[in-house]
Amino acid sequence: MNVSNATIEDVLNRLTNQTKLYFQRDNNTISVTATSPSTAQASPGQNKTVSGLITDATGEPIIGANIVEKGTTNGTVTDVDGNFTLQVSGNAVLQVSYIGYLAQEINTTDRTTIDITLAEDTQALDEVIVVGYGTARRSDLTGSISSVQGADLTSRSTQMLSTALQGQVAGVQVTRNSGGPGAQGTIRIRGVTTLSNNDPLVIVDGVPSSLNDVIAADVETMTVLKDAASAAIYGSRAAAGVILITTKRAKDRQFSFDYNYEYGIDRPTTRPTNGDVIDWMNVQNEVKWNDGASDPYSQYSQETIGSWLTNHAVDPYHYPNTDWMNLLLKKSTSHEQHMLSVTGGTEKLRTKSTFNYQKGDGYYESKSYERIAGRVNNDYLVNDWLRTNIDLDFSKSNAISPSQINPISHAYLASPYYPVQWEDGRYADTKDGENPLAALRLGGTNRQNYYKFGGKAQIDLTPLEGLTLTAIYAPRFAFTKGKKFTRAVPLYYENGSMTYMAAHRTTNLEETRND
Known part of the structure; x- marks a missing residue:
């Protein structure tokens, strides 16, 4: 075939018409196939086999590299020579990864042979x-x-x-x-x-x-x-x-003003379910029975147990079924936090100031924690061989808890057989001078205040390259103050007589400090 003044594409088209072979140009490479590339190419709905070689920057094969079809679990790994073969969909994207190397994503559309070079993850x-x-x-x-x-x-x-x-x-x-x-x-x-x-x-x-x-x-x-x-x-x-x-410290020519507020609702993942008064009476009978009683209902008769809840609906004060968990513990609580940050700096002087306020409540009354804190970091570059840092930080916290009682243990150990209050609102003696709800609400609080002030002055002197002399002066002052107020808590019997809780017989105030 003689051709003059024609493009390569025209020559290839003429060859295709005469030989029934198909020619395809890719830059300086011309490939020849017996079928049309348009029909040989897999459609998105068809599968195809993709193979290739994975090497590092030096050309060495990578053994065990992962090749996964994106969005699926279809994958394979390279063999000892770095080769792989994988059956994928027509327009699949391959995700190639190996420990210590940057991952790559390769589009396989119009491609069945792929050679990949992975770069090291130097970061x-x-x-x-x-x-x-x-x-x-x-x-x-x-x-x-x-x-x-x-x-x-x-x-x-x-x-x-x-x-x-x-x-x-x-x-x-x-x-x-x-x-x-x-x-x-x-x-x-x-x-x-x-x-x-x-x-x-x-x-x-x-x-x-x-x-x-x-x-x-x-x-x-x-x-x-x-x-x-x-x-x-x-x-x-x-x-x-x-x-x-x-x-954190300020950077050169960095100016920013940031405020962040966080509010969260806290709930326990799960809470054990307490038995009611019927369960409690049955357990007491079983205890007596295991101790050698002749009657399995020696303490509480079947009639008493069977009619208790009916009588409770009419007279809850003499037939109580107290749910101490719901009385002493909250179903949810909350916490909040405010964060303010101011950053500014030049080539010579840089300052970063942060201020923080936190507050959180506990799962029962008279339980909380509050803290105010701040930090100021200053950097001053005097010249190429002298720099200074002056840092200040402070915090104040206030922790409050009940004076004597641990409500969580009483929530699960107190008996539902005893009433909390009488009809006139006076707190009842549950047993042996105890009433956890009265102690929580009336027994007083224990406050612990913590104060901390600190600072640091640092000088870095670099007389020679690679040699830095550092001098630091860092005073720190911390002290606590405690105030525990315990109040006498009266409890009443049904006949009107009164006693005081065992742990709250007197009212007193204790103060401690270590400054």
């Missing part, structure tokens, strides 16, 4: 971790170290930083003996490691401090040193591990 390897002697890249670390970002801590709706750490770091156990507002967590790094103090050493911006003195929203990063190598830096204080906290 995870280059992440800077704060360690006891400065900072280091994660790829250079040899000790057992875990890091948590501040955003992961603030996502937890909790008032204490120790409880926000729960479940965040492997090898760190956080337990709580109470779910009440302001309850703190006990932290154990890899279990009990010493016979003395097992609390980890907490370092905030290079200064020993307390974990719960820091608001979660102020945390930039939290690093947990879990192995014995931390003792080389901090000595015996690090026997139970070290927690390093870096607070």
Whole structure:
């Protein structure tokens, strides 16, 4: 065939008409097929086989890379040579991933052979971790170290930083003996490691401090040193591990004003169901029977048990069926939090100020926690070899609880056989000088106020590149004030006589302070 002054596409079309072969141009490559590409291409509703090779940036095959058809569970892995074959739909998108590499999504439309090169995920390897002697890249670390970002801590709706750490770091156990507002967590790094103090050493911006003195929203990063190598830096204080906290600071030419408000409703996941007065009387009879009584109804007769609820509907004061759980405990409670942050900075001077207010109520009356806290971080760059930091922080908290009673235990242990009040509103003696509802409402409160003021002045001098001399002065003042008011609570019998609760016989006021 002789052709002149014609395009390549015209030549290929003429060849197709003469030879019945089909030619397709892809850049500088021309492919020849016996069938038309339009008919050979799989439609979206048809399946096709896709194969290919997966390598890294150096051309080495990646063994065990995951290839999954997006939106399905259809997938495979590469073999020892990096090859794969997978049956997919006509317009499938493949998701390719492997540990330490960036994932990719590949569209297979018009393609049946795919070669893929995965790039290393350098971000995870280059992440800077704060360690006891400065900072280091994660790829250079040899000790057992875990890091948590501040955003992961603030996502937890909790008032204490120790409880926000729960479940965040492997090898760190956080337990709580109470779910009440302001309850703190006990932290154990890899279990009990010493016979003395097992609390980890907490370092905030290079200064020993307390974990719960820091608001979660102020945390930039939290690093947990879990192995014995931390003792080389901090000595015996690090026997139970070290927690390093870096607070947020302003950045160059960063100006922002942020306000965040949180309000939440708290409900118990589930509550045990108490038995009613009929269950209680049957249990008392069974106790007597197990102790050797001759009659299984030795304490409460069948007639008494059978008619009790009928009589209760007419005379609830002499035939009570008291539900102490609903009387003492709330079905739900609430908490709220206000967060204000002001950030400003120039090339020389940068300031970040945060103010926080928290309040949470407990699941019963006279139980609450309230805290006001603030932090101001200032950075001043004097010149290339001298910089200073001046930080201030403060907090004030107020925890309120009942003076003597634990309502939760009484909610499940108090007998439904005894009335709460008589018809005239006076509180009844349930048994042996006890009435948990009267103690909760009239018995007084225990208030604990905690005050903390702290500051840090730091000078960093860099006389030579790679050498920094640091001087820190960090005073810290903390003290508590307690006021426990216990009131005498009178209880009355049906005949009108009166007695006082066993734990509330007198009215007194106790004040404690350690300032």
